[in-house]
Amino acid sequence: MKDQLVRGTAWNDGIRVFAARTTNLVGELQRRHDTYPVATAALGRTATAAAMMGVMLKGQEKLTVQVKGDGPIGQVVVDANASAEVRGYVDFPHVHLASNAQGKLDVAGAVGRNGYLYVIKDLGLREPYKGSVPIISGELGEDFTYYFALSEQTPSAVGLGVLVDTDHSVLHAGGFIVQVMPGLDDAGLSRLENAVAAMPPVTALLQQGETPESILKFLVGDDLTLHDEMEPRFQCHCSVERVERTLISMGANELRQLIDEDGQAEVHCHFCNETYAFDASQLEALLRRAES
Known part of the structure; x- marks a missing residue:
């Protein structure tokens, strides 16, 4: 029902x-x-x-x-x-x-x-x-x-x-x-x-x-x-695209530091309990977008 x-x-x-x-x-x-x-x-x-x-x-x-x-x-x-x-x-x-x-x-x-x-x-x-x-x-x-x-x-x-x-x-x-x-x-x-x-x-x-x-x-x-x-x-409003925009908004320097120190990133949404994982290659792609 x-x-x-x-x-x-x-x-x-x-x-x-x-x-x-x-x-x-x-x-x-x-x-x-x-x-x-x-x-x-x-x-x-x-x-x-x-x-x-x-x-x-x-x-x-x-x-x-x-x-x-x-x-x-x-x-x-x-x-x-x-x-x-x-x-x-x-x-x-x-x-x-x-x-x-x-x-x-x-x-x-x-x-x-x-x-x-x-x-x-x-x-x-x-x-x-x-x-x-x-x-x-x-x-x-x-x-x-x-x-x-x-x-x-x-x-x-x-x-x-x-x-x-x-x-x-x-x-x-x-x-x-x-x-x-x-x-x-x-x-x-x-x-x-x-x-x-x-x-x-x-x-x-x-x-x-x-x-x-x-x-x-x-x-x-x-x-x-x-x-x-x-x-x-x-209905949650999080998405891969929204998380990517958040990571890019951190700026190139912080993204580079994240890649060098951790080699990956995980972003967790409290509201829907979804976790978005990014490996080094994905973070590198985001870094290029942040620098462009």
Whole structure:
């Protein structure tokens, strides 16, 4: 089944809504980085949130989410854009923790409960937009909710979930974001709060065969208007050509030193876990291009 991301409005445009099934996307991240379950859950929740936040942008705009807590997985970094293209990594993917008191993956223990969540948006302006909030739970859904309220002044509810199988593969992943627009009255706000409180876990709904659209209807009822649908997917922007340009930009002197001292070079992309290797003859060819 393909991944799916939908966005829309409800209650006479009083709220805007986003929901996503990201099982394949999170599965690709897990395979590329060989993440253990608790790291998969942290990376997958962040990637799901970033995918939905990315489609809030326009055109060539893009964003980076960084979760820098004091837990053993280190930082979680995810890039996303307006086309729902996502890539990401976690510093230490091979972290194993015992289940938490609820018998679930201890994401908060892995992320840490002290630190910051950063969002950097490239909006095509001279300087990127940068927002940050302290980590308040480490479970990430609550942390993104806090980010929207504090940094973007948009009251929101964020639900995120990743279900991992015993072989470390991803069974289900997804999430939702519901945001209150100006003009929603107190009755509507109370109705939304009650709906969020009664919401089953996202992965439980996905396991039952629910879709992003039907997940939103759990929250807002049938008064839902969908405006867009797309497939969130893994996409890294590295390539041999891009790495070659980076090596050439080092300059002829540094390239010559690299050839003389090491006779080869390896460039590793954190986001996709690919390694680009260059032998001496390939570096010599790049050196000639740098000198031309």
